[in-house]
Amino acid sequence: xxxxxxxxxxxxxxxxxxxxxxxxxxxxxxxxxxxxxxxxxxxxxxxxxxxxxxxxxxxxxxxxxxxxxxxxxxxxxxxxxxxxxxxxxxxxxxxxxxxxxxxxxxxxxxxxxxxxxxxxxxxxxxxxxxxxxxxxxxxxxxxxxxxxxxxxxxxxxxxxxxxxxxxxxxxxxxxxxxxxxxxxxxxxxxxxxxxxxxxxxxxxxxxxxxxxxxxxxxxxxxxxxxxxxxxxxxxxxxxxxxxxxxxxxxxxxxxxxxxxxxxxxxxxxxxxxxxxxxxxxxxxxxxxxxxxxxxxxxxxxxxxxxxxxxxxxxxxxxxxxxxxxxxxxxxxxxxxxxxxxxxxxxxxxxxxxxxxxxxxxxxxxxxxxxxxxxxxxxxxxxxxxxxxxxxxxxxxxxxxxxxxxxxxxxxxxxxxxxxxxxxxxxxxxxxxxxxxxxxxxxxxxxxxxxxxxxxxxxxxxxxxxxxxxxxxx
Numbered sequence: 001x002x003x004x005x006x007x008x009x010x011x012x013x014x015x016x017x018x019x020x021x022x023x024x025x026x027x028x029x030x031x032x033x034x035x036x037x038x039x040x041x042x043x044x045x046x047x048x049x050x051x052x053x054x055x056x057x058x059x060x061x062x063x064x065x066x067x068x069x070x071x072x073x074x075x076x077x078x079x080x081x082x083x084x085x086x087x088x089x090x091x092x093x094x095x096x097x098x099x100x101x102x103x104x105x106x107x108x109x110x111x112x113x114x115x116x117x118x119x120x121x122x123x124x125x126x127x128x129x130x131x132x133x134x135x136x137x138x139x140x141x142x143x144x145x146x147x148x149x150x151x152x153x154x155x156x157x158x159x160x161x162x163x164x165x166x167x168x169x170x171x172x173x174x175x176x177x178x179x180x181x182x183x184x185x186x187x188x189x190x191x192x193x194x195x196x197x198x199x200x201x202x203x204x205x206x207x208x209x210x211x212x213x214x215x216x217x218x219x220x221x222x223x224x225x226x227x228x229x230x231x232x233x234x235x236x237x238x239x240x241x242x243x244x245x246x247x248x249x250x251x252x253x254x255x256x257x258x259x260x261x262x263x264x265x266x267x268x269x270x271x272x273x274x275x276x277x278x279x280x281x282x283x284x285x286x287x288x289x290x291x292x293x294x295x296x297x298x299x300x301x302x303x304x305x306x307x308x309x310x311x312x313x314x315x316x317x318x319x320x321x322x323x324x325x326x327x328x329x330x331x332x333x334x335x336x337x338x339x340x341x342x343x344x345x346x347x348x349x350x351x352x353x354x355x356x357x358x359x360x361x362x363x364x365x366x367x368x369x370x371x372x373x374x375x376x377x378x379x380x381x382x383x384x385x386x387x388x389x390x391x392x393x394x395x396x397x398x399x400x401x402x403x404x405x406x407x408x409x410x411x412x413x414x415x416x417x418x419x420x421x422x423x424x425x426x427x428x429x430x431x432x433x434x435x436x437x438x439x440x441x442x443x444x445x446x447x448x449x450x451x452x453x454x455x456x457x458x459x460x461x462x463x464x465x466x467x468x469x470x471x472x473x
Contacts, residue, residue: 049149051127054142057135059084059100062142071149073120084145089116089124103133103143114150126150177253177274183230183267185209197253197276199246210272213243215250229259230267240277252281294368296346297353302375305367309377309427312365313420321380323420324387327434328356328394331412331446333372336404344404348411355397359390375431384419384451391415391449399447414441415449 043066051072052065064080072087079086088096092115103110110131116124127147134140171178177194181187190205198205198213214222218241225237236258242250257272292304300308309325316323330352337345349372356366356374367375376394378387398413416437420430437452444450 051145051147051149053084053145053147054140055084055100055145056142057104071147072117072125087117089118092116099129099131100143103131104135107133107136109133115147117147126154177272177276179205179210179272179274181210181270181272183269185211185226185270188269194274197245197251197274198243204246215242215244218242226257226270229257229270232265235259243274251276252278297350297368299353299356299366299368299374302367302369305365305369305375305377305431306427308365309430312377312380313427313430316380316420319380322382322384323380323430324378324382324384325418325420325430325434326376326378326387326391326394326449327369327416327418327431327438328374328376328398329414329416329438329442330372330398331414331442332409333411336409336411340404340407348402348404351402352398352411352413355400356394359393359397375434387417387419388449388451391417391451395447395449412447414438414446416441417449417451419451419453 048065048067049071050065051068052063053061053068054063056062061080061082061084084100085093085096095113096115099110099113110133112128112130114126115129117127119125126149128150130146130148132144134142134144171189172191174191174193177197178191179187179194180189186209187205190202195202195205210226211219211222222239222241225234225239228234229237236256238254238256240252240254243253245251254275254277255272257270259267259270261267292301293299294301309323313323315321333345333348336348349368352374353366353368356376360366360376361379363379365375365377367377369375376390378390382390394415395413398411401408401410416434416439418430418433418437420427433452437450440452441448441450
């Protein structure tokens, strides 16, 4: 009963403003209830993360919360009744004294300030101090001081600063391009690699959006993906496209983008990582070209013929036009190889390819089909007379003399023509017809073209207007 009475007399509570208020008599309930409440509140004060102190008019500590032991050490608890200035760093005593005098003169809260206080380990810890002068309150009659150790906060702030500084260094010096954009796609920040990639300065970049840097044909695709990212339909996206450079050229880039959201899931900004893939694209195009073109003549290789012929015939089927295929076989190429060697033969093939290119339109296809065999696929729409005219030009062009290692000689060529109508057989059959017509041209004396029609009739052959033999030396 004695302990209950003492708890009622010195019971400690927290009012709505967070200051301490003593209770002399129970307001409601028994003395035991008041004692229980007092013990509960004292336990709370023992475990809060702040030091709670009540100072009298002389700056003596009339009360220290149990949390003081954890935050300042045992020596502080033993100094109840002593001066608060015993714990203050000498360089801070002037500021504390000034604040204390203000509290004596002015009731109510005092503006928070930082002060260094002595810990039992001999080190001074920085505390944020909040004071409320309640000297005129008869139930308190003191200045209530709440002090929060800032070491943890300052450690967190220092760690955060280090993390931010590390991020700054990583972002600015990353080997790949990096950017941060707002929800409108406007650049908020760009790193050095991204600026070098596009030949722009950071201030120039910050006046633009990701859409400004995209080619017109890529803008809609970029907008769709960016909108899906912000809407949460996707967590990230990767897109490969060309970007404008400041010099007017473009650069191929692979862009991986993700979004940063707030605690409510609202998008705040997007982060993009950009890798320059121009070299990869150039290499890919080079390999694709090598795979689809003859390395000696630069003409298309036979690997592309079937697909091209199929697409051309499909186009012709829709329009009702004809597809003409010319098979070209050099007449005297073997003699060139035998007489002058294979290197000279290669030079002849390069010259043949050059002459053939001058005879066709840009969307006609010339294929080096074999050693001395070539195929022409004329675009749909040419009538039979135009096809014959082109075939005759081929015969005439290849009958013109060539200089082979200082010797003027003629190669000559036999040409077979196959016409595939919209209901013709497949591409292989068309090629077989053209080949058969070429064979017939050779049988009829070389240096001419022969037309193989769909009824397997061979038309009257037309010979070259050039007499190759007269140019041979």
